[in-house]
Amino acid sequence: MKNKKLVLFDLDGTVTNPEEGIIAAIKYSLKHMDLELLSDEQLKKFIGPPLKDSFQKHYHLSDEESHEAVNFYREYYATKGIFENYLYPGMSDVLQILLEKGLLLGIATSKPEKYAKQIMTYFNLETYFAGVFGSKMDGTRSQKAEVISYALTHFPAIEKEEVVMIGDREYDILGAKKNGLKSIGVLYGFGSRDELEQAGATAIVDAPREIINVLI
Structure with a gap:
């Protein structure tokens, strides 16, 4: 990848x-x-x-x-x-390195987009991301495949084979597959290796820093 x-x-x-x-x-x-x-x-x-x-x-x-x-x-x-939330250790370094390598970054979450943007501001992460994409407050666009599809419409010049989805649950991996994307499952979140493997993650990492090894 x-x-x-x-x-x-x-x-x-x-x-x-x-x-x-x-x-x-x-x-x-x-x-x-x-x-x-x-x-x-x-x-x-x-x-x-x-x-x-x-x-x-x-x-x-x-x-x-x-x-x-x-x-x-x-x-x-x-x-x-x-x-009542915290940034995973090493995550800001990972984001900075990816940016320095010329990659565009986005957030694709089932959380309401309004809350996701507040969290970005709270952790001073806005400068890392080219877009923050989530569900609507009325509960629509809450399925991960829908959110990913919505995010992709904001980057029309980028082909699907040039995009990867990173997440900790099967919903992230299955949402990526439905959109024709490769995926990286992370084990430091709330999903298990078995869950991510069964969903079909392209790669699985144990820690944030390992994302760099997969992508760079």
């Missing part, structure tokens, strides 16, 4: 570790929905997929109920949880 021009990064579990804020926001939502509280380890499974889908999958909520659960989640997340 040495011929890439555009690198799309997932956000949660790939660039930043949002575990503390997301789990706190889920607990806040569950409390207000009067739902059974799962363990923190079980709640980690909410990190990555569209939030509405996770509420439906793990609590068998209706569309209306899951929408209400997401709204409660956002009450906490938008003001506090979004900042």
Whole structure:
């Protein structure tokens, strides 16, 4: 994968570790929905997929109920949880090196684009990325394949074989495949090697720095 021009990064579990804020926001939502509280380890499974889908999958909520659960989640997340987050060690160096090598970088996340841009500002990452692409606040464009497709429309001069998607969950890898892209799975996030291999990741790395070895 040495011929890439555009690198799309997932956000949660790939660039930043949002575990503390997301789990706190889920607990806040569950409390207000009067739902059974799962363990923190079980709640980690909410990190990555569209939030509405996770509420439906793990609590068998209706569309209306899951929408209400997401709204409660956002009450906490938008003001506090979004900042209970940290940049993975070494990630800023990786981004800087990729830029210096002439690669374009983008964020492709199922998180609402509004929140993703706030996180970029909070961590002073805006200068690294040529675009930040996410879902809409109404829950549309939340599937990873849709987000990636949306991101690609902003780089019309770049061919698909010149793009790679990097992420920690199967959704990132499968979204990349649906768009005809190669992918790099990362093991320092919230997915397992088995999950990433079964999804068909082109390459798998253990640490942020190893992304450089794959691409440069």
